[in-house]
Amino acid sequence: MHVAVVGAGISGLSAAWRLRHRLGAGVDITLLDQAGRFGGKLTTGEVAGVRVEQGAESVLLRDPVVAELAGALGLGALAQPAPLPAGIVAAGATRPVPRGTLLGIPTDPSTLDSAGPARATPEPPGGPDPLLAAGADVSVGALVRPRYGDEVVDRLVDPLLGGVYAGRADDLSLAVTVPALHAAAQHERTLSAAVRAAQAAAPRTTGPMFGVPAGGLSAFATALAAASGATARLDAPVRELAPTPSGWRLTVGSTRDPEHLTADAVVLAVPARPAARLLSGFAPAVAAEVGVLDYASIALVTLVLPGDVLPASSGFLVPATEGYAIKAATFVGHKWPHLAAPDVSLVRLSLGRYGETRVLQCADADLAELARADLAAILGTRLPDPVGVRVQRWGGALPQYGPGHLDRIARARAGLAEHPTLALAGAGYDGVGIPVCVRSGFAAADRLAATPAADRLAAAARLAAAPAADRPAAAAADRSAAGPGVGRRAAAADVEPAEISTGD
Ligand SMILES: Cc1cc2nc3c(=O)[nH]c(=O)nc-3n(C[C@H](O)[C@H](O)[C@H](O)COP(=O)(O)OP(=O)(O)OC[C@H]3O[C@@H](n4cnc5c(N)ncnc54)[C@H](O)[C@@H]3O)c2cc1C
Structure with a gap:
């Protein structure tokens, strides 16, 4: 055969x-x-002698299949990220990603306080029927926006979804992107009850949520x-x-x-x-x-900066409403200790959202400079000239379900x-x-x-x-x-x- x-x-x-x-x-x-x-x-490369992932970066460990496969291939245990917080940019400042939410959607909207990136409106009382008819699918935004308000969608859910799909909450399928919530919405009458049910149904895992084969x-x-x-x-x-x-x-x-x-x-x-x-x-x-x-196109700009110039965090997400070209930054050497290199800071910046391709038409050098300028503005600091730059373009790469x-x-x-x-x-x-x-x-x-x-x-x-x-x-x-x-x-x-x- x-x-x-x-x-x-x-x-x-x-x-x-x-x-x-x-x-x-x-x-x-x-x-x-x-x-x-x-x-x-999946493609691993090198910038200024430092190993970097130029496509996918890491693997969600809730499903052990990749860890098992790596073991079967003799690649050993997956490398794990450092337990550092990630932030979301809101009104020009980087704020911690609120804990205990489901893709930015809280069980109790009142737990989102003014110190966080977004505040929720109180949820209206539930109607007589479940949020979704059996088997129906809607966009994530269509479920969340009328119940928790625009800020939760625009400043929390959108950047979290955007970090994965480069897409928008108002376009992406609930069934594909948040399947547990989709299932719960077919029997719960309020969003808070549905989020609670979805979280309760998720398998309990201990240890880090992400890993990556140590050899890349x-x-x-x-x-x-x-x-x-x-x-x-x-x-x-x-x-x-x-x-x-x-x-x-x-x-x-x-x-x-x-x-x-x-x-x-x-x-x-x-x-x-x-x-x-x-x-x-x-x-x-x-x-x-x-x-x-349909697919979204994005570009990744990896910068190797001299010295230890990045904050002690794994990076941040940037909502579209903030007006920057970059939509995310990963402080690679901080987040992944096995990729840290001496005397330099490694940052991976991602640009491009579904339907907004103008920024991607810039030449590589301009794109890298734009990304560096955005990073400096968000961090509120001057950044040194990079000792290594790599622009990786991914045309039509991320499915928009x-x-x-x-x-x-x-x-x-x-x-x-x-x-x-x-x-x-x-x-x-x-x-x-x-x-x-x-x-x-x-x-x-x-x-x-x-x-x-x-x-x-x-x-x-x-x-x-x-x-x-x-x-x-x-x-x-x-x-x-x-x-x-x-x-x-x-x-x-x-x-x-x-x-x-x-x-x-
Ligand atoms: C920048 C980026 C970051 C990502 N980050 C993560 C992450 O951190 N974690 C995660 O889990 N996922 C991540 N993803 C998503 C994940 O990487 C992809 O969904 C996954 O790798 C897709 O695998 P695939 O085999 O289905 O498709 P692909 O990787 O697209 O493979 C399809 C292959 O088909 C080949 N091909 C196409 N047409 C033909 C043809 N006519 N004849 C022969 N060959 C053909 C292509 O060359 C390609 O090699 C990321 C994706 C991107 C683009």
Whole structure:
């Protein structure tokens, strides 16, 4: 059996790894990516000799799947952040992010006092019905604004969501971005009761909420690719995908010199737009559902400044209402002790919000200077000239899940019922956070592993893995008992991806 995995971001890599784990040595896996490296939005680089993450920065640990995977890959324990506070800029000053809120939404609006970034209006009494009808989805802003007022949305929820999605509370789906609150809103009649119920339903975790593979996210991606035993085809754009009587035909490479590859099954782990293009030839209705998803563009400016010039904090978020170009600052060396370098301060500044791309049209040098000037203004201090600057642009990188996104994706997946050897995976479907993408890749692999040809391979793999004496038992064993994250579903509701970072 030959499986082609199109897209070697974390979703495709996870699918390839899981396929190997489920199906053993008998499956041939080809990993294709148009880029010249593994990892997609996971990419680690260097600025002035200091290691930096140039895409995703860290992993939400509420779902242990990444920590387990890193362990299985021999990468050791994840590095942890220092327990430092983060701030939100309000009326020109940096104030602490209020504690005990759900993405900035408090259980009791009166707990937001004037020392914090926002004050809430008292919530109107609840009506006779739950806040949301069963299965309905709205934007986060539509739920919160009429109940707690504009300040809570504009100064708390918006910057927290913006730090993750570069999107706005009034546009983003409640079901995708705050799934626990979405669930609670379908049976509670006030927002405060719904927030309380959502918080009570969240699994209790001790220790830090975030971590990152100590060797960096690129090393994690490369290790995952190696452990999948897949044949890597980098610099290999897939331009067409077509069903054949026995499987799939992929057209790879330039239009002038195309190459054709056949596969029994395909994992499509590319963002929504390229996925829609590849689907359009044989599943136009599915392509239309998938291709609706829009993306925000952002830029990251990393500055290496001489000396210890940043406050003792992990960074801050900047609401759009404050009028700065930067939307977040992460004091990398403070937040991540394993990345601290002697005699310099490392800061990562993020610019660009959905629908506001003008600032991103600046040349790199101007963008870096604008970001540095904003940082100095917010800190109220002069900053030295940087000894290292890196501008990383991410065009069309962050999915903007509107209300109803999950229903669209369910329809798209149902529309592929007649193609059981094709599986969709990635941030365009299930959620933006790295753990969600890993599970999305796992679920895609599991779909393909359930096809008859794969089922035979899985049985053979189980037998081969079992000690000789145990082989009869192994033959009967549940094939789902294999490796990290086993038996768990890939779903946005597994985590709150909105918590992936408060400093980006
Ligand atoms: C700046 C930034 C910061 C982030 N920070 C965090 C964070 O701190 N924590 C977190 O959990 N998440 C974070 N995220 C989100 C997270 O990184 C992404 O959601 C996740 O990495 C997406 O993985 P993916 O595999 O689904 O897609 P991608 O990483 O986009 O991978 C898709 C791959 O498909 C390839 N491809 C596209 N078209 C084709 C084609 N036609 N043929 C072949 N290959 C193709 C691309 O080259 C790419 O490698 C961040 C994202 C960004 C952009």
